[in-house]
Amino acid sequence: MTPPQEAAEARTVHVIGAGIVGVCTALYLQRAGFTVTLIDRDDPGEAASFGNSGSLGTASVPPIGMPGTLAKVPKMLFDPLHALVLPLWYLPRSWRWFLHFSRNSRRSRVEVLAEARNRLLSHTYDAFDPLFKDAGAEDLMQRVGRLEIYESEASFADAAFGFELRRRHGVPMSELSGDEMRELEPDLGPGAVKGMLYSNVSHTVSPLRLTQVLFQHFMSGGGAFLKEAVTGFDIGADGPRRVLTEAGGHEVDLVVLAAGVWSRELARQLGTRVLMESERGYHSVVADSGVNLKTAIVAADRNISITPMEDGLRLATMAEFCGVDGRPDYERAERIYKTATAILPGLKTEGGTRWYGPRPSTPDSIPVIGRSPHHPSVLFAFGHGHLGLTMAAFTGQLITDLAVGREPAIDITPYRPDRFE
């Protein structure tokens, strides 16, 4: 194991949440010399970090809300094969989020947000590589690129602004014809008309095992883990004195809140209202899919990502807004997966596993990273939306900069927790 980079003051840190963000943050804090305890009510990596598509999406510069997105929403909502689901009953609870989403979809904001996303994305590998190396996790990563597939010239043309944003931010990308894509991935059918290959994107063959291997490395480096549900905080004059859990309480010095979408409620208890919604995604892993892919692919017109993983082909889709506990609609997700045969004619989806989980999504498509506005001894690290795997390690580095008391490696103003107030 690499020795700690520098000895921090003799301080302890409690990190709430052992998803990929909490685990990477715990590892970076440990490397800086802190004594770190991770707290999770479940085993590490079992929530959103279990079920993602596995991509280190370094090319994902454009935010989710783009100019023109809102105009398409009514059509999306009435299309039973569309990935967006927003039931009317949920609007009264989420309208503020959507109002901010709408404001952030304006072109001028999109430019700013793309810059803020790229500032994090461009550090993905610098931040992850030392963790992968030290934990022996390199064999879980495939650096083979990601292919985005379009089924018509028109839909490819419609994505032009997104391509332009990526190009301006230096994302390596090459445009491919249908035949060039089939040369790369012979199982693609004639439905794949145009494509963009992002050579710098990689994927993991198991998001769960990746979190587990990093977690084991944290434990072998002297980390501690408490399997307890956090219920709140005992707050004194200098901030939280104890983290309260269903099992009792723990005295704390520095606290990192990295509990994914559930951080919203805990942040509220600390006096900060963040806008974050569960943007639920679904996946199915098909062991015997009938297709053999080298790269991860995205069927852009259908909002399906398809990733070759160690236990089969993982098909992921959906952006369902109905709270963390709303009833899941597996049937809709399965109908959408089936449409992927338009580009992969040999695809079999029968016998696939079923999973759903919450992307912790902010309305401006950038995470919350920074010091609590009310309690300097609490650091926030959540809200990574579609890119929590990708941004986890660099988030850990930035949080560690704050914990040590040094200037963060980049300007973190855009990610400040009080930006929604």
Ligand SMILES: Cc1cc2nc3c(=O)[nH]c(=O)nc-3n(C[C@H](O)[C@H](O)[C@H](O)COP(=O)(O)OP(=O)(O)OC[C@H]3O[C@@H](n4cnc5c(N)ncnc54)[C@H](O)[C@@H]3O)c2cc1C
């Ligand atoms: C279908 C899908 C595909 C995706 N694809 C990608 C992708 O390709 N690339 C990418 O970068 N990202 C992707 N994402 C997003 C990514 O998975 C998430 O952003 C990321 O997993 C968030 O990690 P996290 O650690 O913040 O949250 P989580 O993984 O949700 O972890 C939060 C943890 O906090 C714990 N917790 C919550 N409340 C409490 C409490 N009160 N007490 C104790 N513990 C608590 C939970 O048990 C959980 O373990 C995808 C997401 C989905 C759903």
